[in-house]
Amino acid sequence: MNAPLPDLPSDLAVLLPSGLHVLCEPVRHARGSCLFSAGARPTHMFHVRSGEVTLQRVGVDGDLIILQRSRGGFIGEASLLAERYHCDAVALVDTASIRIPIRPLLDALRTDAAFAFRWIETLNRELRRLRLQSERLSLKTVEARLLHLLETDAGPDGLPIASGVKTLARELGVSHEALYRCLSRLEDRGTVRRADGVLRLVGGAQAACPR
Amino acid sequence: MNAPLPDLPSDLAVLLPSGLHVLCEPVRHARGSCLFSAGARPTHMFHVRSGEVTLQRVGVDGDLIILQRSRGGFIGEASLLAERYHCDAVALVDTASIRIPIRPLLDALRTDAAFAFRWIETLNRELRRLRLQSERLSLKTVEARLLHLLETDAGPDGLPIASGVKTLARELGVSHEALYRCLSRLEDRGTVRRADGVLRLVGGAQAACPR
DNA sequence: CGTACTTTTGAATCGCATCAAATCTGGTGG
DNA sequence: CCACCAGATTTGATGCGATTCAAAAGTACG
Numbered sequence: 001m002n003a004p005l006p007d008l009p010s011d012l013a014v015l016l017p018s019g020l021h022v023l024c025e026p027v028r029h030a031r032g033s034c035l036f037s038a039g040a041r042p043t044h045m046f047h048v049r050s051g052e053v054t055l056q057r058v059g060v061d062g063d064l065i066i067l068q069r070s071r072g073g074f075i076g077e078a079s080l081l082a083e084r085y086h087c088d089a090v091a092l093v094d095t096a097s098i099r100i101p102i103r104p105l106l107d108a109l110r111t112d113a114a115f116a117f118r119w120i121e122t123l124n125r126e127l128r129r130l131r132l133q134s135e136r137l138s139l140k141t142v143e144a145r146l147l148h149l150l151e152t153d154a155g156p157d158g159l160p161i162a163s164g165v166k167t168l169a170r171e172l173g174v175s176h177e178a179l180y181r182c183l184s185r186l187e188d189r190g191t192v193r194r195a196d197g198v199l200r201l202v203g204g205a206q207a208a209c210p211r
Numbered sequence: 212m213n214a215p216l217p218d219l220p221s222d223l224a225v226l227l228p229s230g231l232h233v234l235c236e237p238v239r240h241a242r243g244s245c246l247f248s249a250g251a252r253p254t255h256m257f258h259v260r261s262g263e264v265t266l267q268r269v270g271v272d273g274d275l276i277i278l279q280r281s282r283g284g285f286i287g288e289a290s291l292l293a294e295r296y297h298c299d300a301v302a303l304v305d306t307a308s309i310r311i312p313i314r315p316l317l318d319a320l321r322t323d324a325a326f327a328f329r330w331i332e333t334l335n336r337e338l339r340r341l342r343l344q345s346e347r348l349s350l351k352t353v354e355a356r357l358l359h360l361l362e363t364d365a366g367p368d369g370l371p372i373a374s375g376v377k378t379l380a381r382e383l384g385v386s387h388e389a390l391y392r393c394l395s396r397l398e399d400r401g402t403v404r405r406a407d408g409v410l411r412l413v414g415g416a417q418a419a420c421p422r
Numbered sequence: 423c424g425t426a427c428t429t430t431t432g433a434a435t436c437g438c439a440t441c442a443a444a445t446c447t448g449g450t451g452g
Numbered sequence: 453c454c455a456c457c458a459g460a461t462t463t464g465a466t467g468c469g470a471t472t473c474a475a476a477a478g479t480a481c482g
Binding site: 140164165166176177180184 | 462463
């Protein structure tokens with residue numbers, strides 16, 4: 001009975017079949033709140049519009065592992081078919097998302113081949129991103145990992161780090177002290193510039209990195 | 212014009228629509244040969260039946276990075292929609308696969324919603340596997356990474372390492388020397404047993420690892 | 423039998439984790 | 453407005469684990 005949302009963003013409007021448009025709901029998440037928690041049964045799929053969300057899990061020793069950081073796009077696509085979430089989704093800053101109920105989403109995927117194909121394209125992008133993350137984590141030094149992230153993940157405006165360097169450190173799988181030291185070294189050397197919440201690679205100094 | 216293959220394995224026969232069955236071709240790859248190479252245009256999708264294949268890429272410094280190791284299942288799902296392969300697929304041992312031409316596969320995905328949905332399930336499994344790999348690579352010690360791999364990737368018969376420990380080392384993102392040392396330490400301690408090409412965790416000694 | 427590769431052990435070095443402490447920051451309440 | 457607190461940022465010192473280089477022993481294969 002919702003009125004059609006005039007503000008459903010165009011990327012989502014194109015991706016989703018029109019039957020689902022009316023089921024989309026904008027949601028706001030305060031900094032620190034969970035979009036969902038490990039163990040819960042998935043009922044909604046979230047599409048992050050603004051803000052920042054991490055998928056994280058508490059490791060064996062109580063240390064926090066960041067599986068994914070998202071500043072836009074779907075979060076937890078892999079949970080679409082799962083019985084339970086395998087990790088927490090936490091808003092690191094105030095975040096806006098659009099949520100879609102999973103049941104109708106699944107029904108649409110089962111019956112609408114064109115939509116299913118667009119979803120496959122989405123999943124493929126996600127696969128490539130995860131490949132890059134694995135590649136990044138297999139690098140051995142903090143500097144190499146950071147540069148790899150800047151080369152593969154930063155937009156033309158650089159890499160937003162509104163949620164702080166400590167989060168970035170966990171995403172790179174290093175201690176925040178090591179990352180702070182690496183950052184000032186790179187700044188001294190002029191390779192990287194840091195300004196109000198954005199990291200930027202300076203110059204074409206980018207070490208050639210395939211794709 | 213091929214005769215229907217009497218030996219199309221049942222998992223593939225169930226996944227693929229019958230129209231594609233006749234297009235499937237068994238292929239054999241000698242140890243060391245490439246199923247495909249970075250830069251080439253994807254024409255076929257490969258499903259590994261036996262043997263072992265890695266997706267690998269040469270890093271900036273000429274070091275080899277293993278993106279994925281497969282002992283069965285599709286290889287390079289993410290390349291289905293790509294213009295070019297982004298990495299090499301190399302047979303580490305003599306390998307048998309079934310290859311399917313991509314064009315008809317894409318056509319089927321576009322029009323057959325049920326098949327597209329089964330493909331989405333396949334991609335979701337792949338996503339979860341890659342998440343586990345990222346989680347593994349964010350662990351800091353060789354021992355933790357190896358145990359994580361054994362807990363998440365080993366079957367009831369243990370983990371086959373027919374292709375050698377050096378490959379395993381690269382998959383874990385560590386030097387082979389470090390892995391050899393770690394292995395003998397774990398064997399001395401009785402945590403792990405190594406026998407003709409198979410690694411096995413001994414006892415219920417598994418450090419509780421979620422999923 | 424020789425070649426190529428893997429497996430194994432040793433020793434030196436390096437980078438990072440860790441612990442500790444000081445400074446800076448934004449936000450809250452008196 | 454100021455005092456205060458929690459968290460982020462920064463710097464320093466220490467130890468550990470992994471990398472790296474080196475070399476020897478084992479193994480498969482032609």
